[in-house]
Amino acid sequence: MNLSLVDPFILAQDCPEVITGRLRSGHSTSIRFSHRGDLLASGRHDGIVVVFDIETNGVARKLRGHTRQIQSLSWSTNDRFLLSAGQDWKCVLWDLKDGSRVRTVRFQSAIFIAELHPKNHMIFAAALFEDQPVLVDISAEVPVKHTLPTVPRRSQTGREKATEKQAAQDAKQTTTVTVFTPSGEHILTGTNKGWLNIIDARTYDTLYSYRVTNSLIVLIRMTQSGRDVVLNSSDRIIRTFLLPDLCDPKLDFDMLELKVQHKFQDLVQRLSWNAVTFSSAGDYVAATTYMNHHVYIWERGQGSLVKILEGTKEELSVLEWHPFRPFVAAIGVDSGRVWLWSILQPQRWSALAPDFVEVEENVEYIEKEDEFDIQPLEELHKRRLDQEDEEVDVLTVDPVKTNAQHEPGEFRMPVLLDIEASDSEDEIVAVGAGQFRRRSPGAGREYMNDDEVTASGDEARRANGSTASGTKRRRASKRGVAFAWGSEKVKGVNIGGWLVLEPWITPSLFDKLGRSDILDEFTLGQKLGKAAALKILQEHWDSWVTFEDFQKIKDSGFNLVRIPIGYWAYDTLDSPYVKGAAPYIDAAIDWARGLGLKVMIDLHGAPGSQNGFDNSGERISAPTWTTGDTVQQTLEIFSTISTKYAQPEYQDVIVGIELLNEPLIPKLDEGTVRQFFRDGFGRLRETSDTPIVLHDGFLPTSNWNGFLTPSDNNAQNVVMDHHEYQVFTDALVALSPDAHVSAVCSASGSYSGADKWTVVGEWTGAMTDCAKYLNGLGIGARYDGTYPGSTKVGDCKWQNDISKWPQEYKDQTRKYIEAQMGAFETRANGWVWWNFKTESAHEWDAFALIDAGVMPQPLESRKFEVIC
Numbered sequence: 001m002n003l004s005l006v007d008p009f010i011l012a013q014d015c016p017e018v019i020t021g022r023l024r025s026g027h028s029t030s031i032r033f034s035h036r037g038d039l040l041a042s043g044r045h046d047g048i049v050v051v052f053d054i055e056t057n058g059v060a061r062k063l064r065g066h067t068r069q070i071q072s073l074s075w076s077t078n079d080r081f082l083l084s085a086g087q088d089w090k091c092v093l094w095d096l097k098d099g100s101r102v103r104t105v106r107f108q109s110a111i112f113i114a115e116l117h118p119k120n121h122m123i124f125a126a127a128l129f130e131d132q133p134v135l136v137d138i139s140a141e142v143p144v145k146h147t148l149p150t151v152p153r154r155s156q157t158g159r160e161k162a163t164e165k166q167a168a169q170d171a172k173q174t175t176t177v178t179v180f181t182p183s184g185e186h187i188l189t190g191t192n193k194g195w196l197n198i199i200d201a202r203t204y205d206t207l208y209s210y211r212v213t214n215s216l217i218v219l220i221r222m223t224q225s226g227r228d229v230v231l232n233s234s235d236r237i238i239r240t241f242l243l244p245d246l247c248d249p250k251l252d253f254d255m256l257e258l259k260v261q262h263k264f265q266d267l268v269q270r271l272s273w274n275a276v277t278f279s280s281a282g283d284y285v286a287a288t289t290y291m292n293h294h295v296y297i298w299e300r301g302q303g304s305l306v307k308i309l310e311g312t313k314e315e316l317s318v319l320e321w322h323p324f325r326p327f328v329a330a331i332g333v334d335s336g337r338v339w340l341w342s343i344l345q346p347q348r349w350s351a352l353a354p355d356f357v358e359v360e361e362n363v364e365y366i367e368k369e370d371e372f373d374i375q376p377l378e379e380l381h382k383r384r385l386d387q388e389d390e391e392v393d394v395l396t397v398d399p400v401k402t403n404a405q406h407e408p409g410e411f412r413m414p415v416l417l418d419i420e421a422s423d424s425e426d427e428i429v430a431v432g433a434g435q436f437r438r439r440s441p442g443a444g445r446e447y448m449n450d451d452e453v454t455a456s457g458d459e460a461r462r463a464n465g466s467t468a469s470g471t472k473r474r475r476a477s478k479r480g481v482a483f484a485w486g487s488e489k490v491k492g493v494n495i496g497g498w499l500v501l502e503p504w505i506t507p508s509l510f511d512k513l514g515r516s517d518i519l520d521e522f523t524l525g526q527k528l529g530k531a532a533a534l535k536i537l538q539e540h541w542d543s544w545v546t547f548e549d550f551q552k553i554k555d556s557g558f559n560l561v562r563i564p565i566g567y568w569a570y571d572t573l574d575s576p577y578v579k580g581a582a583p584y585i586d587a588a589i590d591w592a593r594g595l596g597l598k599v600m601i602d603l604h605g606a607p608g609s610q611n612g613f614d615n616s617g618e619r620i621s622a623p624t625w626t627t628g629d630t631v632q633q634t635l636e637i638f639s640t641i642s643t644k645y646a647q648p649e650y651q652d653v654i655v656g657i658e659l660l661n662e663p664l665i666p667k668l669d670e671g672t673v674r675q676f677f678r679d680g681f682g683r684l685r686e687t688s689d690t691p692i693v694l695h696d697g698f699l700p701t702s703n704w705n706g707f708l709t710p711s712d713n714n715a716q717n718v719v720m721d722h723h724e725y726q727v728f729t730d731a732l733v734a735l736s737p738d739a740h741v742s743a744v745c746s747a748s749g750s751y752s753g754a755d756k757w758t759v760v761g762e763w764t765g766a767m768t769d770c771a772k773y774l775n776g777l778g779i780g781a782r783y784d785g786t787y788p789g790s791t792k793v794g795d796c797k798w799q800n801d802i803s804k805w806p807q808e809y810k811d812q813t814r815k816y817i818e819a820q821m822g823a824f825e826t827r828a829n830g831w832v833w834w835n836f837k838t839e840s841a842h843e844w845d846a847f848a849l850i851d852a853g854v855m856p857q858p859l860e861s862r863k864f865e866v867i868c
Helices: 156-161 164-173 377-388 457-463 508-509 521-528 532-543 547-555 582-596 632-644 670-685 737-747 807-827 846-851
Strands: 018-023 028-033 039-044 048-053 060-065 070-075 079-085 088-093 101-104 111-116 121-127 133-135 144-149 175-180 186-193 195-200 206-213 215-224 227-235 238-242 258-262 271-279 284-289 293-300 304-309 316-321 326-331 338-342 429-434 433-440 490-494 560-566 597-606 654-658 692-695 718-724 757-763 830-833
Touching: 028 111, 028 316, 039 070, 039 316, 048 079, 048 670, 079 111, 088 111, 088 121, 101 532, 111 175, 111 377, 121 175, 156 547, 175 215, 186 227, 238 284, 258 284, 258 293, 284 316, 284 521, 304 582, 429 846, 521 532, 547 582, 560 582, 582 737, 582 807, 597 632, 632 670, 670 692, 737 807, 757 807, 807 830, 830 846
Parallel strands: 070 111, 271 316, 490 560, 490 830, 560 597, 597 654, 654 692, 692 718, 718 757, 757 830
Antiparallel strands: 018 338, 028 039, 039 048, 048 060, 070 079, 079 088, 088 101, 111 121, 121 133, 133 144, 175 186, 186 195, 195 206, 215 227, 227 238, 238 258, 271 284, 284 293, 293 304, 316 326, 326 338, 429 433
């Protein structure tokens, strides 16, 4: 804004008038202005935090760290750090200098609001759902949480008169909002029973309590001075208070009596208020209303309603007033847009041209005597030369006086030049080298195929009851066309060990428990209890898979990720499993879509276990999936998954949904499995024609010919999934490296004769079963003879550390990998490697193999001649 062109009388206005713009990047659920007012942070429904530049209305930063909706945002005083609190039960402190995460703090319950300390950005207060509020110190790597009181502090007389019933009611109160005073020495909290508490931020003691209302306190806001407080409660009344100087050492809190200055309410329509805020100077109170598209503004001097802002056609939720301008931002509930109200500012052009005159009516123009005289060329040339000698100052910046505090050396957020990370209402995406376009509506969701364990030897291993694992694992790619199964080749990687635990992928998670009775995700919840298990799993979910992992997958040339999930992500069915993984699936799809990856969703674990392996969630001697009503329960879970992810808006990213991973048909009734596949296909087709993926059940894929084909009830878009492993029988681990390569060709008949699209959804470069816990926690390896009843082939001394591999073994492994890639690409529709990474099983670890030059890079390159 060029202040020199603005009428000074316009600048003197202090209340917004009309809608002047809108911001859009995703569906916003929370907003907050920076202290200088040049930035507006917006938390989105998908967990992304977007920082807008107010002057340009463009996106200055996009911060990815949450998996669910953002609840609240809070800026540090210097505007460098931003605290976000999400419905994923965690708070993230961001450094806007580079967009990095400084700290991530997880809680055991949902977060109402989190507020940064005004003097120390490494301290914040948070109000938690059905839990005690906390003051959190994140100065060290391990956060220190101090519990704050919720029970109100009553006077001596009140305590004496308190009954047991009243004391019991006080103990049941929960804090719903916390806010620091500007000095940072005190915290104001509000409870669900209408109490306003003042807490000492150093001693964590309640100094004063005041019963404002009998209803829940929704929000507390303060002016910049900290002397004025506005409070919104569920009783449809907005109240303002005048606080004394809480830092005054002479202040006696026992003698303090707060009084309501003003009550703002609608006595006619009995409106409820969604959000309230003060104006920059505290002269006005503004509020948005429930089921209404107006913003109400009251003047505090007389307590009168002075303006109703209109212009939107949707209910407004969160409301923020600019720190020093007559400028209001509010979120539309339906669209997620951020609407902006301000003052229309006609520009004063006479400031640039002194002879410019504004007229209110037509005036007859009288030309000057020499106005249209023809000037000699020599004189015109001389004038131009004289003008060129004048110095033009384009560097000096005239200071603009505002209410914002500016200090020498203050933080200024660096300009982001990466077009991929910047967007406005329509995001910009790359479509080629140096070519960009606006993102299509709903863009950003693509997927990658789940890895499933394929095996010639796997079938025998499972029939013998061994517990080899094969888990799969876990924002947003450019929205494009659906995957062409008939012509494109899948070159994917599994995201195993993430949303379904497998001990061999992350052995440290189980080792640190020090328990021999915790063998899988089922017993984790059973033995530790759901609360303790949830804490462990949340830390694992947040750390095992990151956006950087997906970036590496993309950079390595893979085009798909297969994401294994357990049924308990949607319904635990009264089992010991812990619910909470579902939001991470959305985050993974978002990451994949943003990077141009495709996704395959794989239901990896069913009630009762469909195979008895720990990769189904529960390691048991025989699967019980077909007993009782578990098959019907699995169909209901699959319906939940397909109803969401088979929608048309996902078809650009999700290439298929796998009905069930590895049902062990040799130990199940084949007829039951076939009927389950038919019923699942019907459930998916109720939503769309998204491809359905069927595992072959450890039978040759040709056994499924004629099943769910165009000639069988006109079934379309059916994909067979085959898993190929050569490590789960004594005979297979005894093969020499060359014999392993030869077996690749001979085994191709088990999947090449299918009448459907076929993908090898799980395979590996491992030629031994030396990976720790690969056959189950506490069970040894066949290769070194520690597996019960096995014969020793060799030692497992170096296979799990790729830095110790002899060059000969690296070459043999690469040859084995290249042979499989060639076979799967020529005799099937592609492959999905198991797994993207592991803690120590480097024969299975795509990242480790790529870094060591064992897995081809690019994936199409070949060091050895074609084998099959």
